[in-house]
Amino acid sequence: MKKMNDYIDSVFAPNDALLKEVTASIKENGMPSISVSPSSGKLLTMLVSISGALNVLEIGALGGYSGICLARGFGSNGKLTSLELEEKYAKLAENNLAKAGFGNQVTYLTGPARKSLEKLEENQRQFDFFFIDADKENYKHYLEHCIKLAEPGALIVSDNVLAGGSVVDDTSKKKRYTEDMRHFNELAANHPQLESLLIPIGDGLTVSRVKEK
Ligand SMILES: C[S@@+](CC[C@H](N)C(=O)[O-])C[C@H]1O[C@@H](n2cnc3c(N)ncnc32)[C@H](O)[C@@H]1O
Ligand SMILES: [Mg+2]
Structure with missing residues (x-):
């Protein structure tokens, strides 16, 4: 999985100067290096752009x-609302979004x-667009909240749904959240209000579309 991801990242989504700076700032501030992979990030950009979403919740x-x-x-037209547990992390994120030219568009x-x-x-x-990438044990609750907050046709994208490959491969090292991710994927796949598919980019992104009522 790592070799394939490294290849896709290097050909399709090499980090630009700003994303390199952001990655460095996270390390310098003693924060964990657990941002989405470059290709996952690029897919997020493409999905927001293709769907025409203008009100994004992270x-x-x-x-x-x-x-x-x-x-x-x-x-320049959209707005991002981002939920973060740690005050210090949100401050750095706010600074980095301002550096990227989106300072007036984020809360x-x-x-x-x-x-x-x-x-x-x-x-x-x-x-009209959601990105779930926080504490894995709460993903199932986040999914239900997102559905309640969704406009019909909204997309809900969730990261780390492969749990390092351990959801599919019993020889991979099991993670603390392997079972949470298995349950989450089952929930997204069978939810009556969603149409979902797992895309195996990075650590896996489950993409769900909220059905029109
Ligand atoms: C994997 S990181 C997010 C990475 C980010 N989405 C990116 O790719 O650039 C998970 C984040 O969720 C935050 N978090 C953990 N538990 C949370 C909670 N209960 N509520 C809000 N944020 C939480 C952590 O502080 C951490 O910043
Ligand atoms: Mg993640």
Whole structure:
């Protein structure tokens, strides 16, 4: 899986100068190197752009790498709302999004994402694109929140659904969240309100489309 991903990254999605700077800033700040892979980031940009989404909700910001990829998909017209547990991470992400030219188009809500999602529901907010990439044990809850906040036809993209290959291959080292990801994929695949497919790029992205009612 690593060799294939390295090949795809190097041919189709080499990091540009800004994404290299963002990746370095995450390391320099002592934060974990767990941003999406370059190809996953490029797919996010393409999916936002192709779908024409203008109101994007991200769950799990870290240092803003995926946030920049999402914002590049909507250009100057869209808005990104990003939920992040850690104040320090959200600050760095905000700085990096400003460097990328999206400073006026992003809002960070800090604290546990499930609380922020409940607030967004109370305020009857709607989004047309979602990216789930935070604590894996809560993915199933995030999915239900996203469906509630979704405009018909919205896309919900979820990262790390292959759990390093361990969801398909019992010889791969099992991760703490292997079972969570197996259950999550089953949920997305069989959910009556979704049409879903897992795309094996990076650590796997499950792409779900919210059916029109
Ligand atoms: C894998 S990282 C996100 C990477 C980012 N999406 C990217 O690719 O650039 C996961 C993030 O989720 C955040 N997180 C973990 N638990 C959370 C929670 N309960 N609510 C909100 N954010 C959470 C972590 O602090 C971390 O920044
Ligand atoms: Mg991830």
